[in-house]
Amino acid sequence: MPYIFPGSSSLAIAPTPPLPPAIISDKLAEAEADEPLPATYAANRIRLLAQSPRRLFLYWEFKQDPFETLRRAFRLQADRYRLAVKLIDLETGGEILHYASPIRSHWFDVQQDRSYRADVGFHAQGRAFIRLLSSAVTRTPRATVSRRADSGPEFQVSAEEFARVLDDSGYVSDALEVSLEAADVATSNRTTRRVAREFAGADLPLMSAEELAEMRGLLASLALGVNRLDLQSALSERLARWLGEISAAVDSARLIEILRDALGIEMEQTGFGIQNLEAMRRAARFVVGASEINLPLKPFHLWMPSMSGARMK
Numbered sequence: 001m002p003y004i005f006p007g008s009s010s011l012a013i014a015p016t017p018p019l020p021p022a023i024i025s026d027k028l029a030e031a032e033a034d035e036p037l038p039a040t041y042a043a044n045r046i047r048l049l050a051q052s053p054r055r056l057f058l059y060w061e062f063k064q065d066p067f068e069t070l071r072r073a074f075r076l077q078a079d080r081y082r083l084a085v086k087l088i089d090l091e092t093g094g095e096i097l098h099y100a101s102p103i104r105s106h107w108f109d110v111q112q113d114r115s116y117r118a119d120v121g122f123h124a125q126g127r128a129f130i131r132l133l134s135s136a137v138t139r140t141p142r143a144t145v146s147r148r149a150d151s152g153p154e155f156q157v158s159a160e161e162f163a164r165v166l167d168d169s170g171y172v173s174d175a176l177e178v179s180l181e182a183a184d185v186a187t188s189n190r191t192t193r194r195v196a197r198e199f200a201g202a203d204l205p206l207m208s209a210e211e212l213a214e215m216r217g218l219l220a221s222l223a224l225g226v227n228r229l230d231l232q233s234a235l236s237e238r239l240a241r242w243l244g245e246i247s248a249a250v251d252s253a254r255l256i257e258i259l260r261d262a263l264g265i266e267m268e269q270t271g272f273g274i275q276n277l278e279a280m281r282r283a284a285r286f287v288v289g290a291s292e293i294n295l296p297l298k299p300f301h302l303w304m305p306s307m308s309g310a311r312m313k
């Protein structure tokens with residue numbers, strides 16, 4: 001019998017058998033694009049969530065099919081009812097009603113700094129609303145910078161310096177608001193009222209501190225050329241009515257001149273070519289939708305003097 005030493009080419013080594021293919025269960029890959037949502041879930045659930053100061057998101061789930069219960073209770077009259085969502089403003093008592101989406105969710109345009117509750121139920125013309133689910137109360141945040149400030153010396157910065165930082169970062173709308181706010185501090189809120197009066201041709205009605213802060217944001221957005229109709233739905237009731245009354249007087253170029261005179265600022269428009277309108281829209285953070293991000297584009301550059309009260313009468 002011949003001896004075959006290790007390493008000899010005459011030694012045949014059997015190949016390693018391949019490993020069995022791994023079985024990976026990908027539920028999303030297995031699901032078809034048109035696969036329907038489940039008709040029912042493990043429990044009844046409804047959630048009202050604040051996405052931004054002016055947007056609320058509602059979603060809901062049913063443990064049992066509510067239409068089966070409706071048909072047992074109302075029989076032939078059940079066909080008159082449709083599933084609907086109702087949003088209640090708890091501060092004004094106002095209600096808005098929408099027919100429910102098959103995807104069991106809904107976006108609401110709302111007001112800042114308000115408390116809301118949402119109901120899901122059945123609605124029929126001329127009949128009382130039948131409530132099935134009711135959400136917890138949700139309060140939208142303010143659309144303005146907090147009035148609380150850190151008193152530590154390392155955080156102390158003048159309004160002029162803060163406005164310059166905002167402008168250099170591309171947030172021109174915020175820089176304009178801060179400049180107006182600094183002027184209001186120096187003049188007991190007379191500057192914003194003066195700018196609005198000259199722009200509208202009439203005195204402003206009495207406003208709260210929150211409404212004046214909202215007015216500063218509105219004036220900054222109008223100065224940057226944001227369309228009045230895009231702003232209308234996002235405003236509080238008083239400011240929306242004011243903007244509607246002065247619609248014929250809205251002129252961004254004239255408003256910039258009024259701001260120049262009141263604040264001593266200079267606004268230099270920068271070139272964005274075909275993207276300029278989009279840059280102007282994004283620079284005004286007053287209008288931010290559900291999926292938009294306020295990118296720091298710069299259609300304008302501000303030159304701001306000292307925020308002393310000497311110029312603001």
